[in-house]
Amino acid sequence: MNTDLISYYHDRAKEYDKVYLNPAEQTDLQTATQLFQTLFYQKMVLEIACGTAYWTDRIAKTAAAVDAIDANKQMIEIAKGKIGADNVVFHVADMYAFVPEKRYDGLFGGFIWSHIPLQDLDQFIDTLQNWLMPDSILVFIDSNYVENTYHDKKNIAQTDEYGNTYQMRMLESGESYLVLKNFPTRDFLLQKLSRIATEIECIDLTHYWILSAKTKAARDK
Numbered sequence: 753m754n755t756d757l758i759s760y761y762h763d764r765a766k767e768y769d770k771v772y773l774n775p776a777e778q779t780d781l782q783t784a785t786q787l788f789q790t791l792f793y794q795k796m797v798l799e800i801a802c803g804t805a806y807w808t809d810r811i812a813k814t815a816a817a818v819d820a821i822d823a824n825k826q827m828i829e830i831a832k833g834k835i836g837a838d839n840v841v842f843h844v845a846d847m848y849a850f851v852p853e854k855r856y857d858g859l860f861g862g863f864i865w866s867h868i869p870l871q872d873l874d875q876f877i878d879t880l881q882n883w884l885m886p887d888s889i890l891v892f893i894d895s896n897y898v899e900n901t902y903h904d905k906k907n908i909a910q911t912d913e914y915g916n917t918y919q920m921r922m923l924e925s926g927e928s929y930l931v932l933k934n935f936p937t938r939d940f941l942l943q944k945l946s947r948i949a950t951e952i953e954c955i956d957l958t959h960y961w962i963l964s965a966k967t968k969a970a971r972d973k
């Protein structure tokens with residue numbers, strides 16, 4: 753069984769945008785859009801794992817600029833084909849090896865927290881602090897467990913020795929993947945982000961959680 757996340761999204765890129773068409777999620781998507789457009793107003797934003805740029809497009813409407821990275825060239829090509837805004841720049845880059853050329857005052861991650869292995873989370877969160885100025889806005893959105901949906905708790909196929917959970921997913925091609933997808937508790941999110949941030953707020957929508965915070969200066973950690 754293929755468990756490689758990057759090849760999963762490589763193979764899913766062309767069909768990925770269908771995830772945003774579910775009528776049941778439109779209210780949450782609109783709420784999140786308004787919130788992000790307020791939080792990132794006039795910010796220089798780094799977006800990690802931007803995928804097909806669903807959020808890039810929306811955040812760029814009010815941000816000063818968005819640099820958006822994704823490990824998959826296929827995702828970035830689709831994103832570039834959709835977005836013509838001159839305040840957006842896309843790069844193919846692995847977020848675990850990324851070295852930004854400048855510091856940002858905003859960071860956004862859409863549906864990527866759930867794909868970060870628990871054993872790598874602390875190190876990754878600490879790295880974010882190096883990419884951001886003190887008092888930067890940090891925002892993540894990701895999936896809640898929702899009964900009778902794709903993200904029903906019953907769809908967890910495996911749990912590994914670190915507590916990471918995995919779902920079985922099938923693409924339109926019929927190919928199956930075992931995909932890392934974690935569903936953190938609110939306490940866990942607060943505890944993890946408090947390594948580098950203050951003013952942490954967790955907003956619960958029906959389908960998603962949203963975490964926003966402000967980065968501490970490095971010496972405060």
Ligand SMILES: C[S@@+](CC[C@H](N)C(=O)[O-])C[C@H]1O[C@@H](n2cnc3c(N)ncnc32)[C@H](O)[C@@H]1O
Nearest residue numbers: 761801802803806822823824827846847862863
């Ligand atoms: C669930 S999709 C989210 C896409 C987009 N953020 C959104 O919310 O629509 C996860 C994305 O993470 C990207 N990705 C996975 N591992 C990555 C890594 N190590 N570095 C950068 N991007 C990565 C995948 O290529 C995919 O586009």
